[in-house]
Amino acid sequence: MKIQFLGATTEVTGSKFLLTTQQGKKILLDCGMYQGKGLETDAMNRDLGFDPKDIDYLLLSHAHIDHSGLIPYIYKLGFRGVVVCTSATRDLCSIMLPDSGKIQEADTHQFNKKRAKEGLPPVEPLYNMQDAAAAMRCFVTIPLDLDFALTPDFTLRFIDSGHMLGSSAIYMTVKEHQETKTLCYTGDIGRFNKKILPNPLPFPQADYIITESTYGDRLHPTIENAKQELMLIVKDAICKRRGKLIIPSFAIGRTQELVYALQQLKNDNNLPDIEIFVDSPLAVSATEIFRLHFECFNEEMQDYLQTDKDPFDFDKLHYVRSIDDSKRLNSYHNPCIIISASGMMEAGRIKHHLANNIENKRNTILSVGYCSPTTLGAKIIRGDKRVSIFGVPYEVRATVCTLEAFSGHADYQEMIQYLSCQNPQKVKKLFIVHGEDQARNTYSKHLTNAGFHHCCIPFYKEEVVL
Numbered sequence: 001m002k003i004q005f006l007g008a009t010t011e012v013t014g015s016k017f018l019l020t021t022q023q024g025k026k027i028l029l030d031c032g033m034y035q036g037k038g039l040e041t042d043a044m045n046r047d048l049g050f051d052p053k054d055i056d057y058l059l060l061s062h063a064h065i066d067h068s069g070l071i072p073y074i075y076k077l078g079f080r081g082v083v084v085c086t087s088a089t090r091d092l093c094s095i096m097l098p099d100s101g102k103i104q105e106a107d108t109h110q111f112n113k114k115r116a117k118e119g120l121p122p123v124e125p126l127y128n129m130q131d132a133a134a135a136m137r138c139f140v141t142i143p144l145d146l147d148f149a150l151t152p153d154f155t156l157r158f159i160d161s162g163h164m165l166g167s168s169a170i171y172m173t174v175k176e177h178q179e180t181k182t183l184c185y186t187g188d189i190g191r192f193n194k195k196i197l198p199n200p201l202p203f204p205q206a207d208y209i210i211t212e213s214t215y216g217d218r219l220h221p222t223i224e225n226a227k228q229e230l231m232l233i234v235k236d237a238i239c240k241r242r243g244k245l246i247i248p249s250f251a252i253g254r255t256q257e258l259v260y261a262l263q264q265l266k267n268d269n270n271l272p273d274i275e276i277f278v279d280s281p282l283a284v285s286a287t288e289i290f291r292l293h294f295e296c297f298n299e300e301m302q303d304y305l306q307t308d309k310d311p312f313d314f315d316k317l318h319y320v321r322s323i324d325d326s327k328r329l330n331s332y333h334n335p336c337i338i339i340s341a342s343g344m345m346e347a348g349r350i351k352h353h354l355a356n357n358i359e360n361k362r363n364t365i366l367s368v369g370y371c372s373p374t375t376l377g378a379k380i381i382r383g384d385k386r387v388s389i390f391g392v393p394y395e396v397r398a399t400v401c402t403l404e405a406f407s408g409h410a411d412y413q414e415m416i417q418y419l420s421c422q423n424p425q426k427v428k429k430l431f432i433v434h435g436e437d438q439a440r441n442t443y444s445k446h447l448t449n450a451g452f453h454h455c456c457i458p459f460y461k462e463e464v465v466l
């Protein structure tokens, strides 16, 4: 068997790893989109490194676009294999992929307007909503923790990785001649002691591991303090500064965690009496899918549901779907909280809220997740005083703060805690992916200290025989 690293090598987006078995089966692990670099990412997304028609199976760790976003693209190019994932991942993809198709169309439309002015011919979007809807026909779902024989020689098991609803590590057992080899792809690894989802679960001993390293060089504040920190930020933004608290957030997962945390503050009488708006149609749809998949929640949340049937709804919380209602928020001048996507501030309605509010020093912008270095989010967080939104320069006068405790990704200590289910000496190779170079290099040192002596930092398109 061999593996080729076709994405997420020197960055955290574009996860795509191609396994070719000795029997010639081609099995893709994730098919994620590169995000955050405009034209450059578009070219990277079109350079797949394989012919989609050759792929037999696509094993999908979770629904985030940087892991699933190119499925409609490969479908458009002739992929007719089977996408295997958990049922929550499938349900989330059914809203996220068409939404991504809509974004591709809108972005390309804008881009083509510029090209037309320069006398250049139009380009096609990567895919549209229809391609995304059609690609959903390839999905089949299997439960967590079940050994599923994809072929007589290839068995897989999804094991909860606690990163988002439906997310899982993929544990594979491959028979080649007389030998059995085991391989675990961790996908993205969640934090421990979260409020809604369970901890990432251990996986059986593996010969080979492919693991993420987003925060391979970082430690997060503890989750226990997250509610307290959020309360202090809300009080400062709302009670002291009397402004708006704008929270750019991933529509799926982070937004629901924030809503739940705000509800907890409200239950404790620690939330000012203000309106809270969740302005993202995708977040609204995602919240409905969260309500469908209570089986994915941790014990604390299951218990909480005995007393409150809907943890994602409370008095003065408003989900905003229509564009008109979203625009109406521009003329709402009372202190309030607006949660809107995208988390990296690159796309979606959050850009309008930033454009409308970033120059007012009464307002606060709170980042709650990872932002790729080239994104608008990263520029705002690192303290740039002038940023460009929709091509227009804006002064950053609002207060900018971050709250890392809500991160969807484990830090390096938590990732090593997660890997403590392994006897490091039995791991023949541990591939570090899904991280920027510094994070991957630092994490490699931490892993070596933890006894993993065969760490490998694969480069883009590198092929390794297992």
Ligand SMILES: [Zn+2]
Binding pocket: 062, 064, 067, 163, 164, 188
């Ligand atoms: Zn993810």
